[in-house]
Amino acid sequence: MSNAITFGTDGWxxxxxxxxxxxxxxxxxxxxxxxxxxxYPGDRPVLVGYDTRFLARxxxxxxxxxxxxMGLQTILSDRDVPTPVIxxxxxxxxxxxxxxxxxxxxxxxxxxxxxxxxxxxxxTKDITDQIVANVRRRQASSEPLPTRRVSEPGFDPMPSYLAxxxxxxxxxxxxxxxxxVVYDALYSTGRGYLDALLSEFGxxxxxxxxxxxxxFGGGMPEPAVSQLGELIATVKAQGAALGLATDGDSDRFGxxxxxxxxxxxxxxxxxxxxxxxxxxxxxxxxxxxxxxxHLIDRLAQHYGVLVHETPVGFKWVGEKMRQEAxxxxxEESGGLSILGHIPEKDGILxxxxxxxxxxxxxxxxxxxxxxxxxxxxxDPSNRRLDLHxxxxxxxxxxxxxxxxTPDAIGGQSVTHVGRxxxxxxxxxxxxxxxxxxxxxxxxxxxxxxxxxxxxxDRLAAAVNETVERxxxxxxxxxxx
Numbered sequence: 460m461s462n463a464i465t466f467g468t469d470g471w472x473x474x475x476x477x478x479x480x481x482x483x484x485x486x487x488x489x490x491x492x493x494x495x496x497x498x499y500p501g502d503r504p505v506l507v508g509y510d511t512r513f514l515a516r517x518x519x520x521x522x523x524x525x526x527x528x529m530g531l532q533t534i535l536s537d538r539d540v541p542t543p544v545i546x547x548x549x550x551x552x553x554x555x556x557x558x559x560x561x562x563x564x565x566x567x568x569x570x571x572x573x574x575x576x577x578x579x580x581x582x583t584k585d586i587t588d589q590i591v592a593n594v595r596r597r598q599a600s601s602e603p604l605p606t607r608r609v610s611e612p613g614f615d616p617m618p619s620y621l622a623x624x625x626x627x628x629x630x631x632x633x634x635x636x637x638x639x640v641v642y643d644a645l646y647s648t649g650r651g652y653l654d655a656l657l658s659e660f661g662x663x664x665x666x667x668x669x670x671x672x673x674x675f676g677g678g679m680p681e682p683a684v685s686q687l688g689e690l691i692a693t694v695k696a697q698g699a700a701l702g703l704a705t706d707g708d709s710d711r712f713g714x715x716x717x718x719x720x721x722x723x724x725x726x727x728x729x730x731x732x733x734x735x736x737x738x739x740x741x742x743x744x745x746x747x748x749x750x751x752x753h754l755i756d757r758l759a760q761h762y763g764v765l766v767h768e769t770p771v772g773f774k775w776v777g778e779k780m781r782q783e784a785x786x787x788x789x790e791e792s793g794g795l796s797i798l799g800h801i802p803e804k805d806g807i808l809x810x811x812x813x814x815x816x817x818x819x820x821x822x823x824x825x826x827x828x829x830x831x832x833x834x835x836x837x838d839p840s841n842r843r844l845d846l847h848x849x850x851x852x853x854x855x856x857x858x859x860x861x862x863x864t865p866d867a868i869g870g871q872s873v874t875h876v877g878r879x880x881x882x883x884x885x886x887x888x889x890x891x892x893x894x895x896x897x898x899x900x901x902x903x904x905x906x907x908x909x910x911x912x913x914x915x916d917r918l919a920a921a922v923n924e925t926v927e928r929x930x931x932x933x934x935x936x937x938x939x
Contacts, residue, residue, distance in 0.1 A: 464598070466591050468772035469581055470573025472562045475513060479570045484518050485604040488525040490593035491558060491574045494586065495531060499555035499577070504532040506557035508545035508616075510708045511647050511680075512570050513673040515539065515560045520608035522558050522572070528605045531555070537613030539671065541648045541709030542575075543805035547623060548616040550579035550801060564681035564706040564793075567674045580777035580802030587774075617652065624656060627800055628811045629739075629819070634661035636818035639699040641665045642810075643690040643713070645680040646672035649705035653807045662814065665693060680706050682713025682793065682806070684721040691719040700817060701824065703810040710804035711793035714813050716824040725752035725841055726828065727813065728789035733831050734816040735786050735797065736762045743784035743798055746776045749880045750843075750893055750906045751791040757835040770880035771895065777802030791841070791906070837889075839908050840915040844922070846903040852930035853896065853903055859929045860884075860894045868892065869921035890918060 464471055464483055471487060473479040495505060507523055509515035516539075523533040534554075536545060542559050549557040556576045562569035574582050574590060582590070640662045644650040650669040657664045667689060668676060678686050682704035694702035694715050702715030714722045722730070728747070732755060735741040744765040747755050759766045764786065769775035776788040780802040789795035794804030797812070813824070820827050832838045846856065860882045866873055868884065877883035881895025893906040905922055909915040 464594050466587055469563075469774065470559075470571055470587075472565060472569055472571035474568050475570050479518075481518070481521055481606075484521050484572065485525050485606075486594060486597045487572050487590075488522040488558070489529065489597050489604055490590050491522075492526045492529045492531055493593040493597075494574070494590050495526075495555045496529065501530070502532075503553065503555035503577075504534050505555050506534050506536070506545055506549050506552070506614075507560075508536040508540040508542075508557060509560040510562075511539045511671045511673060512560075512562060512567065512707070515570060515673075517608060518570060518572070519558075519560045520610055522560070523609040523611070524605045524607045526558075527609060533609070535609075535611055535613040537615045539648045540616060541652060541705075541807060543710055543801065543803050543807060544616050544620045544648075544652070546575045546579040546803040547620050547801050548614075549575055549577055551619055551623075553577070559708070561708040563708050564679060564683075564711060566679050575803070578781060578802065580781065581772070581774035583774055583778055621652070621656060624808055624811065627797070627808060628656075628660075629815050630660045632818040633814055636700075636821070637661055637663070638701065638814060638818060639663045639665075639697060640814065641667065641690060641693045641697065641699045641702045643667040643682075643687060643702070643704040644669045645678075645682065645686070645704060645706065646670060646675045647680045647705065647707045647709065649709040649807060652709065653703065653705060653810055656807075656811060657814065660811075660814075665697065665699070667693060675707075682706050682711055687713055687715065687721065691715055691721070695719045701814060703813070705806040705810065706793070709806045712795075712806040712809040712813075713793070714810065714824070718825065720825065722824065722828070723791075723841065724789065724793040724795075725754065725791050727809065728752075728787065728795055729754045729758055730816065730824075730827060730831060731795065731797075731809070731812050732758055732764075732787050733762070733834075734812070734819070736764065738816070738819050741786045741798060743786040746779045746785050746788035748772070748776060748790040749877065749883055750895075750904075751789060752839060752841060752908060753889065753891065754835065754837060754839055755789075757837055758831065761835050768877075768879060773804050791843075837910065839890075839910060840912045842907045842915055842919060844905040844907070844919065846905060846926060846930075848903060848930055856903055856926055856929050857894070857896060859925070865925075868925070869918045871918075888914075890914060892918065892922060
């Protein structure tokens with residue numbers, strides 16, 4: 460059994476029975492409880508939620524036992540629950556935050572645990588640093604932790620959440636449009652949430668994979684094009700206006716148009732920024748991570764909106780959303796939230812806003828995208844590549860880009876170097892490259908954006924050539 464407990468950008472994830480074991484979960488639960496007891500009044504409860512994964516509820520009951528033995532009140536969700544729903548409940552019910560058992564979009568063999576403070580967004584670095592320190596102290600301690608589990612009647616967070624979302628979505632144009640929509644719940648937590656609201660708003664809804672399956676039908680609960688073959692086929696067969704999907708804990712979204720074309724999170728964030736400003740008259744700034752498309756910047760300039768760039772991870776986006784009025788905050792990996800909502804990714808709301816946009820515009824999604832591109836005069840291509848390297852090669856590549864940052868790459872001069880998260884090289888033609896290490900694997904991720912697919916290929920080839928030279932061999936594997 461592995462005793463390594465490593466926190467990434469949003470909590471701890473590991474293979475069930477390998478690293479994600481009941482003893483390790485007890486340690487993390489105690490570490491979170493240590494933080495909560497020092498940060499909140501003793502009369503505030505901690506909410507506990509879980510997704511559809513194998514043993515997720517049993518892990519949640521274990522967390523409750525540990526926290527109750529440490530003097531905290533805990534309240535369990537009555538069924539598997541989306542992360543944005545338990546986050547919203549943590550704020551609404553005036554709690555000491557929530558603990559969510561989920562591995563999000565990861566393969567079925569994984570589970571995870573994260574702490575969501577009472578402000579309803581991802582725990583910021585100062586909080587996770589304290590929790591990690593508590594984990595290390597607990598690992599070094601011989602203090603026993605309870606081996607029991609607590610099974611109690613749970614609370615239903617659905618009614619309050621749905622009522623809140625109704626206030627964030629303009630349902631009237633959706634009702635008038637009477638759109639045909641296909642929703643793929645991917646066997647996960649979004650079932651009964653997104654499909655219920657779509658039906659309530661007058662859509663003709665076809666639900667796919669709307670039952671719990673810890674194996675996710677043999678696939679992954681990720682709303683990426685590779686996992687959405689049945690959704691795409693159903694949309695095309697039915698002539699539906701839209702196909703929608705959410706991931707394992709429903710904080711990420713997936714969107715397909717009537718022709719079966721998949722829209723990347725980069726595209727959806729840009730589309731919704733335009734919709735919120737153009738059709739709703741929203742005022743404020745926009746926040747994107749360092750790995751997210753600069754199409755947002757061009758669109759923001761077109762509409763006179765200020766852009767903030769953050770490191771990778773929605774916790775940074777959410778932190779900025781708590782500081783000022785942010786129209787929309789998003790990240791290329793599939794998360795967004797909007798002004799007036801919680802500072803947490805919400806795939807349910809994101810999908811509903813796409814439906815609202817199509818209804819308000821009265822056009823197919825393909826045409827709305829064409830209108831956006833015409834407004835800014837730019838339709839970039841994006842790719843993410845993973846460099847699977849030995850630790851020594853990883854260190855060498857990072858040192859090359861950090862310490863000996865090139866003046867030019869792929870025939871383009873470097874006009875700006877950003878170091879907010881890894882190294883980001885902006886080139887003369889507006890294309891860019893981001894090189895950053897994974898926090899949990901011997902991998903370097905390379906994000907690329909260029910003006911066309913051919914330019915993207917050329918840029919990727921230039922990066923690959925550099926990596927081969929520095930690392931002593933090829934290491935680039937396309938991921939997205």
